[in-house]
Amino acid sequence: MFYVIGLGLCDEKDITVRGLEVVKGSSRVYLEAYTSILMVQKEKLEAFYGKELILADRDMVETESDEILRNADKEDISLLVVGDPFGATTHTDIILRARSLGIPTRVIHNASIMNAVGACGLQLYNFGQTVSLVFFTETWKPDSFYDRVKENVDLGLHTLVLLDIKVKEQSEENLARGRKIFEPPRYMSISQAVSQLVEVEESRLSGTLQPDKTLAIALSRVGGAEDQQRIVCGTLTELLTQPPEVFGEPLHSLVIVGRRLHHLEVEYAEAFAVDRENWRSVAQNVYGCALE
Amino acid sequence: MFYVIGLGLCDEKDITVRGLEVVKGSSRVYLEAYTSILMVQKEKLEAFYGKELILADRDMVETESDEILRNADKEDISLLVVGDPFGATTHTDIILRARSLGIPTRVIHNASIMNAVGACGLQLYNFGQTVSLVFFTETWKPDSFYDRVKENVDLGLHTLVLLDIKVKEQSEENLARGRKIFEPPRYMSISQAVSQLVEVEESRLSGTLQPDKTLAIALSRVGGAEDQQRIVCGTLTELLTQPPEVFGEPLHSLVIVGRRLHHLEVEYAEAFAVDRENWRSVAQNVYGCALE
Numbered sequence: 001m002f003y004v005i006g007l008g009l010c011d012e013k014d015i016t017v018r019g020l021e022v023v024k025g026s027s028r029v030y031l032e033a034y035t036s037i038l039m040v041q042k043e044k045l046e047a048f049y050g051k052e053l054i055l056a057d058r059d060m061v062e063t064e065s066d067e068i069l070r071n072a073d074k075e076d077i078s079l080l081v082v083g084d085p086f087g088a089t090t091h092t093d094i095i096l097r098a099r100s101l102g103i104p105t106r107v108i109h110n111a112s113i114m115n116a117v118g119a120c121g122l123q124l125y126n127f128g129q130t131v132s133l134v135f136f137t138e139t140w141k142p143d144s145f146y147d148r149v150k151e152n153v154d155l156g157l158h159t160l161v162l163l164d165i166k167v168k169e170q171s172e173e174n175l176a177r178g179r180k181i182f183e184p185p186r187y188m189s190i191s192q193a194v195s196q197l198v199e200v201e202e203s204r205l206s207g208t209l210q211p212d213k214t215l216a217i218a219l220s221r222v223g224g225a226e227d228q229q230r231i232v233c234g235t236l237t238e239l240l241t242q243p244p245e246v247f248g249e250p251l252h253s254l255v256i257v258g259r260r261l262h263h264l265e266v267e268y269a270e271a272f273a274v275d276r277e278n279w280r281s282v283a284q285n286v287y288g289c290a291l292e
Numbered sequence: 293m294f295y296v297i298g299l300g301l302c303d304e305k306d307i308t309v310r311g312l313e314v315v316k317g318s319s320r321v322y323l324e325a326y327t328s329i330l331m332v333q334k335e336k337l338e339a340f341y342g343k344e345l346i347l348a349d350r351d352m353v354e355t356e357s358d359e360i361l362r363n364a365d366k367e368d369i370s371l372l373v374v375g376d377p378f379g380a381t382t383h384t385d386i387i388l389r390a391r392s393l394g395i396p397t398r399v400i401h402n403a404s405i406m407n408a409v410g411a412c413g414l415q416l417y418n419f420g421q422t423v424s425l426v427f428f429t430e431t432w433k434p435d436s437f438y439d440r441v442k443e444n445v446d447l448g449l450h451t452l453v454l455l456d457i458k459v460k461e462q463s464e465e466n467l468a469r470g471r472k473i474f475e476p477p478r479y480m481s482i483s484q485a486v487s488q489l490v491e492v493e494e495s496r497l498s499g500t501l502q503p504d505k506t507l508a509i510a511l512s513r514v515g516g517a518e519d520q521q522r523i524v525c526g527t528l529t530e531l532l533t534q535p536p537e538v539f540g541e542p543l544h545s546l547v548i549v550g551r552r553l554h555h556l557e558v559e560y561a562e563a564f565a566v567d568r569e570n571w572r573s574v575a576q577n578v579y580g581c582a583l584e
Contacts, residue, residue, distance in 0.1 A: 008308060009401060016402075017312055018305035084403060086410025092560045099563065109301060109408045109515045110308070111376060111401035114416050118378025119399060124406050125422050129449060132417075151447050157421060223401045268384045271391065 006110030009223035033057035083112035121268030128152030156259035163188035187250035234274035298402030301515035325349035375404035413560030420444030448551035455480035479542035526566035
């Protein structure tokens with residue numbers, strides 16, 4: 001059997017009991033290499049699972065799937081992925097390949113940011129499409145995601161914005177020379193994300209987002225313990241001007257708050273506001289949310 | 293500390309390792325009473341966790357939250373919920389109450405249908421708002437959810453439709469007489485859901501859904517083992533005319549497929565089609581999806 005097992009959001013203990021059993025019983029266990037987005041390192045996972053893990057970067061999962069699937073018709077092979085196997089990065093390719101080889105598969109689900117975002121107090125029902133925001137460079141500022149943000153905003157829906165991660169990136173020089181030397185991982189910060197959003201709005205002038213009138217919620221290390229997870233909310237301007245330590249270490253995600261805002265959502269998130277008065281005032285006066 | 297712990301989708305082994313540790317260390321453990329939507333009974337959970345569970349129905353969680361939270365400032369108290377604590381039914385009320393009492397809280401996330409729906413092969417990115425569909429009666433056919441379906445369909449997005457569950461329902465007579473006698477639980481079936489959708493379309497004539505041209509995917513017991521989970525897809529008409537045993541036992545969810553359909557999504561779900569030829573043909577000719 002070929003298993004794809006979600007590890008959840010934070011550390012070695014977020015795997016499910018079923019997932020752990022399968023890992024312990026597998027002949028080979030692959031770990032998709034975005035491990036740094038878990039809050040623990042591979043060695044800690046290995047110690048806890050009592051298993052050696054084979055690192056498989058995204059490229060390997062795509063191009064060497066037959067090696068990963070080798071003998072999975074006769075023994076149990078597991079591929080561990082951060083979050084849920086069908087989260088932001090899906091694993092349908094390798095499952096399709098397994099299927100075509102006649103290998104039975106099973107997915108073991110877990111939390112991902114796509115559902116754990118509810119921790120900010122906004123109702124999952126009121127979310128529209130999720131978008132991804134990539135690092136802008138001087139010459140490359142892909143902004144098609146903004147059409148989707150606008151669709152959500154126009155309907156009054158919340159938008160989950162997933163922030164770019166760069167792991168195993170090569171410098172242009174190393175790439176040109178074929179040197180497998182990788183840059184340190186980079187994670188988009190909240191202020192980068194907000195400033196990119198504002199930059200797109202300023203070039204499009206669509207009125208979709210307004211720095212002082214659009215509310216947003218920053219989520220850091222969702223699912224972590226009390227001293228790890230952090231939720232901070234305010235207007236885009238307020239989030240933009242917070243010092244980095246307010247959000248702390250990666251990973252970060254951002255929610256753009258839509259007009260269909262329930263007073264309980266406002267009240268729940270209020271505890272996380274940069275400025276409670278302003279949070280309530282914008283919710284009431286700009287969003288038209290009737291607060292007590 | 294007050295913990296709200298997601299149990300995931302299927303059975304006693306879907307809890308996370310962290311969740312299980314907390315349960316074992318808690319002085320009192322409440323189980324939100326929609327237990328029947330897990331695929332196992334309370335007794336099996338108790339045996340596995342090695343703990344007695346106190347049943348707490350929705351009503352109790354709302355009205356007796358102070359009893360649930362009693363001493364949570366000094367000891368660990370856990371509330372177990374099916375899926376994720378911020379899934380379809382959120383638990384913000386009791387967390388707000390804990391906060392106002394100065395009780396620290398922690399949420400332990402897990403999979404919910406809101407992210408595990410990815411198992412059908414459709415990209416979570418391409419989903420719009422999630423809607424809930426309640427049982428229609430002769431005199432009560434609330435159809436405001438259809439506005440949201442239309443918003444999604446108009447944008448070409450997929451829609452996750454959560455199907456109604458009735459537990460602890462009283463007959464009108466028992467309710468009138470104040471007798472706490474409850475009807476057996478009811479779960480909406482796929483054919484009921486599809487026929488209600490078609491009924492609303494027939495009364496509204498909005499052209500949102502077309503029985504022979506709209507594709508949908510039925511999910512049963514998502515997250516279950518190979519012999520439990522079932523995914524079936526086809527046009528609305530095709531799903532409507534399947535015998536009940538095709539979908540099997542509850543729980544069921546339904547996805548209405550949106551126009552923004554990627555050929556990989558079509559190919560992944562093809563294995564689950566009632567009629568592969570027709571699935572591909574509608575995807576190609578009605579949805580305009582270029583298949584190989």
